[in-house]
Amino acid sequence: MPLVIEKVKTHLFDLPVLTKRTDAIQSFASMETLVVELRTSDGLTGTGYGYTIGTGGRAAKAFLDRELVPLLPDEDCEAHQHIWDKMYNATRASSGGPISSIARAAVDIAVWDIKANARNTPLCTLLGGAQKRVPVYDTEGGWLHASTEELVENAKLTVQKGFRGVKIKVGKESAAEDVRRLEAVRKAVGPDFKIMVDANQAWSTAEAIRRAKLFEALDLFWLEEPLLAGAVEAHRQLKEHTSIPIAVGETIYTKELFAEYVRNDAASILQPDVARIAGITEWMKVASMAEAFQMPVAPHFLMEIQVHLTAAIPNGIFIEYIPQLGQVLQEELTVEDGCIMPPARPGHGILFDWQKLEQFRVK
Numbered sequence: 001m002p003l004v005i006e007k008v009k010t011h012l013f014d015l016p017v018l019t020k021r022t023d024a025i026q027s028f029a030s031m032e033t034l035v036v037e038l039r040t041s042d043g044l045t046g047t048g049y050g051y052t053i054g055t056g057g058r059a060a061k062a063f064l065d066r067e068l069v070p071l072l073p074d075e076d077c078e079a080h081q082h083i084w085d086k087m088y089n090a091t092r093a094s095s096g097g098p099i100s101s102i103a104r105a106a107v108d109i110a111v112w113d114i115k116a117n118a119r120n121t122p123l124c125t126l127l128g129g130a131q132k133r134v135p136v137y138d139t140e141g142g143w144l145h146a147s148t149e150e151l152v153e154n155a156k157l158t159v160q161k162g163f164r165g166v167k168i169k170v171g172k173e174s175a176a177e178d179v180r181r182l183e184a185v186r187k188a189v190g191p192d193f194k195i196m197v198d199a200n201q202a203w204s205t206a207e208a209i210r211r212a213k214l215f216e217a218l219d220l221f222w223l224e225e226p227l228l229a230g231a232v233e234a235h236r237q238l239k240e241h242t243s244i245p246i247a248v249g250e251t252i253y254t255k256e257l258f259a260e261y262v263r264n265d266a267a268s269i270l271q272p273d274v275a276r277i278a279g280i281t282e283w284m285k286v287a288s289m290a291e292a293f294q295m296p297v298a299p300h301f302l303m304e305i306q307v308h309l310t311a312a313i314p315n316g317i318f319i320e321y322i323p324q325l326g327q328v329l330q331e332e333l334t335v336e337d338g339c340i341m342p343p344a345r346p347g348h349g350i351l352f353d354w355q356k357l358e359q360f361r362v363k
Contacts, residue, residue: 001042004041004075004076005039005040005074005075006040006074007038008037008039008073009036010034010061010064010065011034011037011361012035012057012058012060012061013357013362014031014057015030015033015324015327015328016030017031017324018323018326020143022143023169023171024144024170024171024172024201025171025200025201026053028054029054029055030053031052031324031325032053032054032055032058032060033051033325034050034051034057034060034061035047035106035352036110037110038072038107038110044118045114045117046111046113046114046117046347047110047113048105048106048108048109048110048113050103050105050106050109050275051102056102057362058362059099060102061103063091067090067100068091068107071086071087072107077114077115077118083108084281087104087107096253096254097253100278101275104279105276108278108280109274109279109280109348112279112280113348116347116348117347122343122345123308123312123342123348124308124312125312127284128312128314130313130316131310131314131316132311133340133341134310134340134342135318135339136318136321136338136340137196138154138165139321140154140322141154141166142166144172148184151181151185152185152188155188156188158189162335162338163338164338164339165193165194165318166194167198167320168181168195168197169198170182170198170211171199175211175214178214179214179215179218186219194221197215199211199225200224200225201225201228205231205238208227208234209237209242212226212238215244220244222244222246222247222269224248224271225248225250230257232257232260232266233264235267236265239267239268246266246268247270248266248269249271249272249273249299252272253276253278255277255282259289262289262290268296269297270286270296271297271299272286272287272297273299273300274299274302274306275301284313287312287316291314296316296317297313297316298318301324302325303333303340304325304329308342308349311341328357328360329351330352330353
């Protein structure tokens with residue numbers, strides 16, 4: 001049955017951060033949230049969204065309204081690839097970067113929401129249904145501004161809550177300070193608990209190799225974004241010099257760049273962000289590519305939608321716990337036995353509380 005788009009509505013909301021979040025290069029200032037609502041001629045609806053961490057939201061909204069929305073009426077949501085290609089080809093000269101990717105992602109997520117709603121099935125099942133639930137690790141207690149004592153207490157709480165891992169931000173001016181902080185956390189959580197670290201692209205190749213050697217004894221589960229996102233060869237060099245798995249993908253906006261990492265054996269774990277890779281259509285291609293090379297996937301942020309995508313694939317190993325969106329939802333995800341289950345409702349099951357959202361609308 002055709003799922004023909006009849007009406008498109010777009011919104012921009014600026015959600016305040018729930019807790020202070022800092023890393024080696026930036027702060028999470030706010031969550032500018034771009035929302036797209038699609039309605040079909042048969043009355044089915046789908047909702048999609050994208051985000052920034054404080055800048056660019058208005059530009060993404062303008063790009064969406066001016067360039068993409070006019071392309072959507074009368075298109076059939078069953079043909080998700082056609083819609084994605086139409087958006088990309090119509091804006092090819094400005095595609096491949098953050099603003100266009102965020103806008104296309106919001107539309108693409110809404111298209112897939114309609115497809116799943118039409119089949120009365122959860123999105124994770126429509127996409128493959130490989131797993132019933134997904135392990136979760138906590139990032140909220142590991143920000144760079146936290147003192148060593150705070151990191152330790154937060155890590156202990158993470159263990160008590162049943163999470164399967166904790167991520168600690170690294171990139172202090174002193175490498176020795178990074179090591180001391182990580183040693184304290186490792187001592188607090190024991191040898192079996194997973195510790196991930198994230199440098200947020202802060203280092204040169206030489207510095208990344210130096211710090212990785214200093215971290216070796218801590219048995220880290222991964223080292224995330226040690227270098228600039230586009231520096232494939234530098235990541236390959238680092239990977240040759242350390243036994244710590246290298247994770248990349250948070251700020252990669254095309255499947256082609258992910259392919260370069262895979263082709264050059266420059267990463268161990270891929271972390272596609274569904275909003276930054278321009279939606280579910282491209283995210284699933286990255287995940288399939290990773291599976292073909294026996295690489296795990298642990299996506300970045302947006303746990304409410306990423307839990308569906310990670311559960312859909314056999315190589316999805318973790319989702320990241322940052323409950324930023326919870327302040328405007330009717331129902332939040334819950335952690336049980338260190339895992340999160342995708343909502344069993346049709347579609348992606350994300351229920352926005354529009355009354356709460358309205359107070360954050362960008363006029």
